[in-house]
Amino acid sequence: MVVSELAEAGERRIEWAARSMPVLQAIAARFGQDRPLDGLRIAASLHVTAETAVLMGALRAGGAEIALAASNPLSTQDDVAAALGGYGIAVHARAGVDRATYYRHIHEALDISPNIVLDDGCDLVNILHTERLELLEGVAGGCEETTTGIIRLRQMAAEGALRFPVVAVNDTRTKRMFDNRYGTGQSTLDGIMRATNILLAGRTVVVAGFGYCGRGVAERARGLGARVIVTEIDPVKALDASLQGYDVRPMELAALAGDVFVTVTGNRDVIRGEHLAVMKDGAILANAGHFDVEIDVRALEEMARDVRFGIRPNTDEYVLADGRRLLLLAEGRLVNLTAAEGHPAAVMDMSFSAQALAVARLAAEAARLSPGVYDVPADIDVEVARLKLAAAGIAIDSLTDEQEDYLHSWRLGS
Known part of the structure; x- marks a missing residue:
């Protein structure tokens, strides 16, 4: 062009x-x-x-x-x-x-x-x-x-x-509400589905990180019929995920069960060699964090005996020594902006x-x-x-003078 x-x-x-x-x-x-x-x-x-x-x-x-x-x-x-x-x-x-x-x-x-x-x-x-x-x-x-x-x-x-x-x-x-939760949730799954054309319903999706972005990914995945496992390092966020009905596990256990993995933590090496070593054949690896450090791609390369680049657009297949195949999306970079439109x-x-x-x-x-x-x-x-x-044509209420006075006075009670 x-x-x-x-x-x-x-x-x-x-x-x-x-x-x-x-x-x-x-x-x-x-x-x-x-x-x-x-x-x-x-x-x-x-x-x-x-x-x-x-x-x-x-x-x-x-x-x-x-x-x-x-x-x-x-x-x-x-x-x-x-x-x-x-x-x-x-x-x-x-x-x-x-x-x-x-x-x-x-x-x-x-x-x-x-x-x-x-x-x-x-x-x-x-x-x-x-x-x-x-x-x-x-x-x-x-x-x-x-x-x-x-x-x-x-x-x-x-x-x-x-x-x-x-x-x-x-x-x-x-x-945090509009972009991180709703935007990241929708666009991340959009990127995964464009890259793989998989049906998420009935699959087990592992979401690493339950901040605003991770929460959005987990909600959207559950809404599409997936079983969702959350991994976290923050006790408060892990408790929040549990109270919302998610299965909360450490990554070493989640790695055994997941069909699709989404990292969204802002940290490095969230998925490491020891996790890759126990994943199912055909497991899908996607990153929704900003930098390509959340999935240890170097470890994946070292473990692979063969790599089929571009098996689908934005999808590379790593064949391990035991014959298991792991699918890396978008080279481990932002899946929602690489495999979709953000x-x-x-x-x-x-x-x-x-x-x-x-x-x-x-x-x-x-x-x-x-x-x-x-x-x-x-x-x-x-x-x-x-x-x-x-x-959007949405109207909301405003405070009356009496309500303003009530909120700004410590003398008024029941």
Whole structure:
């Protein structure tokens, strides 16, 4: 496909996504009038998808100059990247690049000398603090989109290494509920089913991690008729899963029973060699965590006597010495963005609306903030939820004056 045709296809994909993103479009219209980002340079490392393109359009409407790199080498939609170039956004991303090219693209995005950075996984912020130190003084602040990135940022902050304020967009109530739970739950199973065409009903699905994302995967799998086993390291989350009716086991026991395994923890080596060694013939391995470290792919490679790459799109079959076959999806990378299209646009409408408003708030207030990880201001979270309800035509109650007085007085009782 020639570049012009690719860009046209990308424009159609972006237009389709925008139909389901009314909140972000309303914010873009407001930004176009108020221009809160005039003169700012933004470097972003995000999944280059149609939904991200709508966010880039909103920030561009606010006056920002933008350079965008991918946050995962397998999630880039090349048609969207081509279309964004026509919108005046510098895109440094291509689907399927190797690790060296992936990091080179992030460096190229940073060459814009950003004032604000947007990250999904903390790779861009990490490079700023380790390899592009000369740019740090010009960075006023940033936003982080995902749990994995926030884990890394909080560790940086605890060690005194983080040099500017970063807003943890992932930790808003709206994102945890809408994006992590409902978005990850649906899109992860979508990716698994596209890659394998299996029937989940009657299968045993092992979900590693019962945070907001893991809960969403478990709910959707159970809703499709699967038996669900949850593995956890957190006693409170494990108890929650048990009280919700899930079978809770350590991975060493779950590995014996599972037909489909989904890791969604933000940690490494969740599925290791000792687990692979006891899995059923035909077991399916999928990762829904940000980085490709949750399944020990190197151990799987060492155990295999043969590998049939691409036995189906985004599915590789590893044949072990005893003849058992284990199916690895999306090379162990994000299955929902590699084997499917990621979250539905209606989901990303919430996350990216909070992101856009957080960027505008940072532009106005970053100079007053010390380096560290900050929650999204509560009023932004509430505004996004109200705008989403309004777009859906849903009305809610409001407090009466008497109710307001009651909630703000300690003297009133029964």
